[in-house]
Amino acid sequence: MKNSREIMEILEAYDLTGSYRAAAELAGCDHHTVARYVQLREAGERPVDRQHRARPIDEYLAKIEELVVNSHGRIRADVVHRRITAMGFTGGERTTRRAVAEVKARLKAGNRRVYRPWIAEPGLWLQWDWGHGPKIGGRQTQLWCAWLAWSRFRVVIPVFDKTLPTITACLDATLRRIGGVPTYALTDNEKTVTTMHVANIAIRNPEIVEVGRHYGMTIRTCLPADPETKGGSEATVRTAKADLVPTDANLLEQYTSFGHLEAACRTFCDEVNERVHRETRRKPVEALAEERQRLHPIPKEPFTVAFGTTRRVNWDATISVEGVRYSVPHELIDTRVWARFHGDELIVTAVGESGPAEVARHDRSTPGSPQIKDEHYPPRQDKEGDRTPKARSAEESAFLALGPGAASWLIEAGAAGARRVRPKMAEAVALAKLHGIAEVDRALGSAAIAGRFAENDLIRILTYQAGLETVEPTRPSEDHSLQPGTSAWSNFGLADDKDDH
Secondary structure (H helix, E strand, O other): OOOHHHHHHHHHHHHHHOOHHHHHHHHOOOHHHHHHHHHHHHOOOOOOOOOOOOOHHHHHHHHHHHHHHHOOOOOOHHHHHHHHHHOOOOOOHHHHHHHHHHHHHHHHHHHOOOOOOOOOOOOOEEEEEEEEEEEEOOEEEEEEEEEEOOOOEEEEEEEOOOOHHHHHHHHHHHHHHHOOEOOEEEEOOOOOOEEEEEOOEEEEOHHHHHHHHHHOOEEEEOOOOOHHHHHHHHHHHHHHHHHHOOOOOOOOOOOOOHHHHHHHHHHHHHHHHOOOOOOOOOOHHHHHHHHHHHOEOOOOOOOOHHHOEEEEOOOOOEEEEOOEEEEOOHHHOOOEEEEEEEOOEEEEEEEEOOEEEEEEEEEOOOOOOOEOOHHHOOOOOOOOOOOOOOOOOHHHHHHHOOOHHHHHHHHHHHHHOOOOHHHHHHHHHHHHHHHOHHHHHHHHHHHHHHOOOOOOHHHHHHHHHHOOOOOOOOOOOOOOOOOOOOHHHOOOOHHHHHHHO
């Protein structure tokens, strides 16, 4: 049996020569073959259509089709061959494989799904989906990936969970970032959106319905097991994961903090929205400016019912929930936040100019065991390590102006509980006029090191310094002590013993 290319070469050779035999010589075939294809063409039939020849397997084709249809095209050819061999087929397995392949091809051609292109209209559709983000501190993050269908504008927000309050916060932040509310929002059939299906009808979660009503938007879901109905958001998820999640392919470094991941998501959104889209040949940020004219206004107040109960942040940057104090960022002092429990965690949400955002997350605790995080407070000053004297009078300024030795003397004298500190400071200022500021400051430094704060100690040190070029203060060693020993008690009681005798 000739293929279509060989048949066309035979017909071309005949048209060129006008002779069956001459065309057969040019095409390399028998002249009867040339005659058959020429006669088929002249009769108005398709010469390239193969004529079916009777085969031994033809009487088993009905059974083969039955097996393929019942298995939805998944049955293997070797299984079919064993079944028809048991029925009396004597042909080889290669013949069976060809027959099974033909039946499967016909089944696929008859059941192939035909897609109609979706022409999006401006201001109508927003889609969102989820993707696994990178791990931060051993904890899995999630990536909220939203996509405005007409302008192709994308928004990626990292979060730690996919609860309804988190979805509400991400949806509000997305709408405020795009600057309007579309008519529909399309997503997958998760429990936060669809509670069940009855007769193939999705039963919406009443809470997500309230969220949609607040923003004037209808929440829709795709068909079950049919991701093609939201392919735009699926592509956003793939692109975001490829550019944000560290893998061996992109060689990204691990994220040190959640804020680092948030900054990376912002940078990613800026890059993809400023890049010319392959299909529209426009930058999504430019198309968004046009689509904004078709979007509905955003409510001034976000939907906060799902965020939990309100709490006022105290002056110590904490809130009280069930008798337990939990810390929040100190920038939120004297503001209102929302707190809710999710499992064994307390999640605190604050609403800012850009919409609601998670600001704190704590493990659930019990009364008497507050949950305080250092990152919620500004850096604390080390008061013990930063003991720097600050003058508050003219006398103090004159003493501290002597130099660092004077400051050291004052610090050590205060720690040692020295007496008459102010008169000794005035004495040091007076001695500086006689011995020089450098010498007195040097003597004060030596006194601070040696712990000499008694009367006339400074004069003695200055006198000693006058006869030496360098002075090294010394401290008494522990080899000798001024504490009286117990040798005087060695004869105690011996005199009384002698009187008794």
